[in-house]
Amino acid sequence: MKKQYIDEPVKGIKKLFIPLIIIYRMFLDFIADKLYSLEVKIHQAYRKRFPEKRTLIKKKRKKELIFFICLVAYPVLQFLVFYVFVNINSILLSFKKFDTETATYFYVGLENFKNFLRDITQDYGMITAVKNSVKLYLATVLIALPLNLVFSFFLYKKVPGANSFRTVLFLPQIISSLVISLMFRYFVENALASIIGVNLLQNKSSGFNTIIFFCIWASFGTQILMYTNAMSKISKELVEVGQLEGMSLFQEFWHVTLPSIYPTIVVFLVAGVASLFTHQAGLYNFYGPSARQDLQTLGYIFFVKIVRNNDAAFAQYPYASAAGLLFTVVAATITLTVKHLLEKYGPRED
Amino acid sequence: MKIKHIFLTLVTLVGIAVLSSCGNKFIRYTGETIDKTKTQLYIGNFDGGLGHDWLETVAALYEEKNPTIQIIINNEKDMYSDSNLYINMPNYINDIYFLNGITYSNYVAKGLIADITDVVKGTIEGENESIYDKMNPTLRDYYETDDGKFYAVPFFDSIFGAVYDVDLFEEEGFYFNSDGNLICYDPNNTELSAGPNGISGDYDDGLPATFSQWKELVDTIKSFGYTPYSWNGTYDYYRLRYLTAIWADYEGKANFDLNFSFNGEYTFPSDEEPTTINIKNAYLLQKQPGKKYALDFAEYIIKNGLYDRNSFDTVNTHLMAQETYLFSAVNPNTNRIAMLLEGGWWENEARSFFNTMAKTYGQEYGFGQRRFGFMPTPKADDGSSAEGTTLISSTGNSVVVINAKTNVLDIAKDFLEFAHSDEALRIFTRMTGSVRPYDYEMTEEDFAQMTYYAKNMFEIYHNPTTQISYVSLYYHKAFVEQASFLGSKWWWNATISGKSLAEPFYEFSQNKNLTAEAYFQGLQTTYSKNAWDQKMSEYYKEVE
Known part of the structure; x- marks a missing residue:
């Protein structure tokens, strides 16, 4: 039977495009036919190579297996390509050095590791970065975490205006981080400076503290969202029983809410350990590659080392790779220790 | 059926895109x-x-x-x-x-x-x-x-340094006359002094020839209600390059170039005999008195408040600084700014601001109508600066x-x-x-089409006393391989009381007790023999 490519009446100027529409639909059919033939040929070849056998897995189970493989394939591939392969290159680089005359890398053994260990203990710029990174981590644990928990709790308890409050807090998360950094910078350096007479970012004594404030403020929304989400899963019956027994708001927070969401807190704290070495505190958004030395963190220093658009960047890859490897070793140790301690000594739901 | 069509269309389009990109x-x-x-x-x-x-x-x-x-x-x-x-x-x-x-x-x-x-x-x-x-x-x-x-x-x-507003200087008599006085104070003698290079009739006539004259000039500019200096706060290398330009001029091209060739001879002020500089002892170059001389300028500018208040705001980009500089001539809310720290290309870069000003305030503010010039570095009072003019090109x-x-x-x-x-x-x-x-060579016809500033730049560049040092050329591979030690740090990184200081203007603005001398000593602490040996010993075999 001859196929109709135009199956409905065409009126007006559309008639001009009839030949084009026919060609397009013929082309689609052609592709579909070719794909189908290919599929059939592959199937036939497969069956020839692997004749069908009776199997114990039922048809339904087989389909589930295929679905599972499809589901897992993507993350596995991603892990192999973007973690295993990329890091193999990075690990190899950490034992090499860049020769500027031939623009090639050659092996130098442990030299990069030695240089990094020397720098981190003797170089004042690096020591400042270590101090800043630790300060930033402690601030997120000692200041941001309690604030997040308290705010989340009040939102969870649906204080008046909770929803609008949540929106306002979450706003920085839906705007580009670059825009947020710029806004903050302009606010502090122009508006606020003209009101209080001090440029908090420019001032050496307040510069890094202002950056810490920015980091806490900018990540506030995400954390609150996570904590309120965790709190919403707390058994209502449990809370009601407590309330019937005269439990105060503070007691509810301390004895019910905190133990119930403790696993979520642990996740944030443990994941935060790695940020000791990687958090660049939004400095690149603020200052590009030329942030003041007193503001720099370890994450920023190493990011700038390799991202800089100059001749030195390629020569810095091996050193940065060696540092990265050492950071991984230290971060993994601290992470596991912290996780162990938090799980052992933290509050329990029971 | 429809889904199948959409899927096929997508597959086809992706296929075509992939094939066509190959x-x-x-x-x-x-x-x-x-x-x-x-x-x-x-x-x-x-x-x-x-x-x-x-x-x-x-x-x-x-x-x-x-x-x-x-x-x-x-x-x-x-x-x-x-x-x-x-x-x-x-x-x-x-x-x-x-x-x-x-x-x-x-x-x-x-x-x-x-x-x-x-x-x-x-x-x-x-x-x-x-x-x-x-x-x-x-x-x-x-x-x-x-x-x-x-x-x-x-x-x-592109040379780097201080650009000055010629119209303002002429209007207010901020040039020195042949008696060594500022014309604004001694208007009877309007014959211009020979300027820093000592040659009359060229581009630097009337400009401060010595550090003392420079101090007198900037103090006068301030006392007349103008702001002597402005620069952008986003890129600190603009300030660092200005200091480097002062240092280079003090030392002269041959001595200054040792800082990246690590090969030659240098006589330090305390010595009678020259020291052979090579990769093993190049850290000694941090003692070059030209550095101290440049730091004196920075200290004086900051401690006497001779700069625009936005100069350290990191949101104040080079373009914004150019705009502020140009508009300060008409802005009733700010003092007019006399000098801007910039690269030779700035006038062309600021063309749109000139055009905006011309539309708003009249053609006399348009591109090429206002006159700007390049201010060479004044020489040291004790005559220790090198002869001629050494400029830096980045x-x-x-x-x-x-x-x-x-x-x-x-x-x-x-x-x-x-x-x-x-x-x-x-x-x-x-x-x-x-x-x-x-x-x-440029023809008269060419000059007629050029701005005052462009002609000024060409004249400086082709003056027989001018020499150019290229600060972005690395003759030694250590500059690339040891970038975190010898990169931007090499020029102005000081260590004082266990703290690393990177930019003198900013540090002087933050610490009123910090002096040029202390910063100068701090440069030598960063590049101590011990630190140098640790980082550079792998290159010593070149001279052994």
Whole structure:
């Protein structure tokens, strides 16, 4: 039977495009036919190579297996390509050095590791970065975490205006981080400076503290969202029983809410350990590659080392790779220790 | 059925996109129609402060002389940065590039750029000289490889320092007369002093010749209700380069260049005999008195409040600083600013601000109507500064190169030759106000079309007493390999009380007790013998 490519009446100027529409639909059919033939040929070849056998897995189970493989394939591939392969290159680089005359890398053994260990203990710029990174981590644990928990709790308890409050807090998360950094910078350096007479970012004594404030403020929304989400899963019956027994708001927070969401807190704290070495505190958004030395963190220093658009960047890859490897070793140790301690000594739901 | 159609359409489109992308090089839409009757020459132009008007003019002239060739210019900035181009050059379609800065040795080693020795050393059509003959000798030595080959030629030169408002200086009598007094205080004698280079009748007449005169000038400017200095707060290297320019002028080219060649002799103030400087003891150069001299300027400017209040705001970009500087002449809410720390290209970069001012305040504020000049460094009072004028150029690594993968090598070489003809070099200077590091003359007709500032720059550059030091050329590989030690740190990084200080202007603004002398000692602490040995010992075998 001859196929109709135009199956409905065409009126007006559309008639001009009839030949084009026919060609397009013929082309689609052609592709579909070719794909189908290919599929059939592959199937036939497969069956020839692997004749069908009776199997114990039922048809339904087989389909589930295929679905599972499809589901897992993507993350596995991603892990192999973007973690295993990329890091193999990075690990190899950490034992090499860049020769500027031939623009090639050659092996130098442990030299990069030695240089990094020397720098981190003797170089004042690096020591400042270590101090800043630790300060930033402690601030997120000692200041941001309690604030997040308290705010989340009040939102969870649906204080008046909770929803609008949540929106306002979450706003920085839906705007580009670059825009947020710029806004903050302009606010502090122009508006606020003209009101209080001090440029908090420019001032050496307040510069890094202002950056810490920015980091806490900018990540506030995400954390609150996570904590309120965790709190919403707390058994209502449990809370009601407590309330019937005269439990105060503070007691509810301390004895019910905190133990119930403790696993979520642990996740944030443990994941935060790695940020000791990687958090660049939004400095690149603020200052590009030329942030003041007193503001720099370890994450920023190493990011700038390799991202800089100059001749030195390629020569810095091996050193940065060696540092990265050492950071991984230290971060993994601290992470596991912290996780162990938090799980052992933290509050329990029971 | 519909879903199947959509899926098939998507698969087809993706397939077509993948197939069509194979083998083709990246090209951004320039708006030009490809003329199939002609051969195309693609040019990648770093579209920074110099802009692209001059290149379009040169290209149009070339097309006029070569009707079978069509030139397509791709103006980009970040795409042509050093590390981006190093990785992506083979994917770009451009045959020839005009670039802001590259690591020459890396590009040569990787075979990314074509050998252009023949066109560099051959006589330019219609002239008696080759590009090689015209080229600045310092850059010629740098770009010529050990086996006498060239893979790049220098693009442009841009000196760095303080730009001053000539109209304001004339209006208020901020020039020194032949009696050594400021004309504003001694208006009966209007004959200008010889300026720092000691030669009357040239570009620096009437400008402060000594540190004392400079202090008198800036104090007077302030007392008249003007702001002496302004600079941008976003890029601290503008301030650092100003200090480096002062240091270089104090030391003179030969002594200053030791800081990147690590090869030569230097006599320190406390010594009678010169010290041979090499890779083993180059840390001693931190004791060069030129550094202390430059720090004295920074300390004086900051501690006497001789700068614009926005100068340390990191949101205050170089463009905003230019705008503030220009508009300060008419802005009733701010003091007029006398000087701006900038690169030689600034006037062309600020063209849009001039145009805006012309629309709002009248044509007398338009581009080329106002007069600006370059202020050379005043000499030390005790006569210890080097003779002549040493300027720094931060664009010694700006180059013109030909893509090694070009399909039209002969045409690219021919255009490169044309772009270095006297005619093309004059067009560049006439239109951008900047200079190219080649020997060429401007005609009276050219000068008539140039701004006061552009003429001033050309005059300085071609003055017999002027020498240029190229601060972005690394003769020693340690500058690349030990970038975190010798990179930007090498110039002005001090260590005081266990703290690392990177930028003197800023540090003086933060710590009122910090002195130039303390900062100078701090430079020597950062580059102590111990620290130097730790980082540089692997290179010592070069001199052993």
